[in-house]
Amino acid sequence: MAKENLFLCMGSACHQMGVYDVLPQLQTLIKDHDLEDTVELKGSFCLETCSQGIVMKFQDKRFCGISPQNVDTVFTEKILPVVQAALAPAP
Numbered sequence: 700m701a702k703e704n705l706f707l708c709m710g711s712a713c714h715q716m717g718v719y720d721v722l723p724q725l726q727t728l729i730k731d732h733d734l735e736d737t738v739e740l741k742g743s744f745c746l747e748t749c750s751q752g753i754v755m756k757f758q759d760k761r762f763c764g765i766s767p768q769n770v771d772t773v774f775t776e777k778i779l780p781v782v783q784a785a786l787a788p789a790p
């Protein structure tokens with residue numbers, strides 16, 4: 700099965716907000732939730748919502764307002780359900 704891309708904005712605004720602290724945390728979260736075989740974490744260019752905190756994108760959904768402090772919660776509460784729903788086998 701092809702992996703689905705999970706994008707993390709690496710643009711300069713997101714960089715300043717701490718994307719390099721968020722990245723290792725995301726790698727751990729992906730591992731902890733057994734998503735390594737299904738999700739590919741990728742850096743992306745500016746996703747154009749720079750003023751709203753660090754941004755991630757999965758398929759057509761964006762997740763804004765991410766910071767090194769809240770990435771854990773945002774991932775578990777917002778991103779994970781979307782990823783899992785998208786990856787679930789069709790009924």
Ligand code: FES
Pocket residue numbers: 708709710711712713714744745746747748749750753754
């Ligand atoms: S730099 Fe991340 S949205 Fe623009």
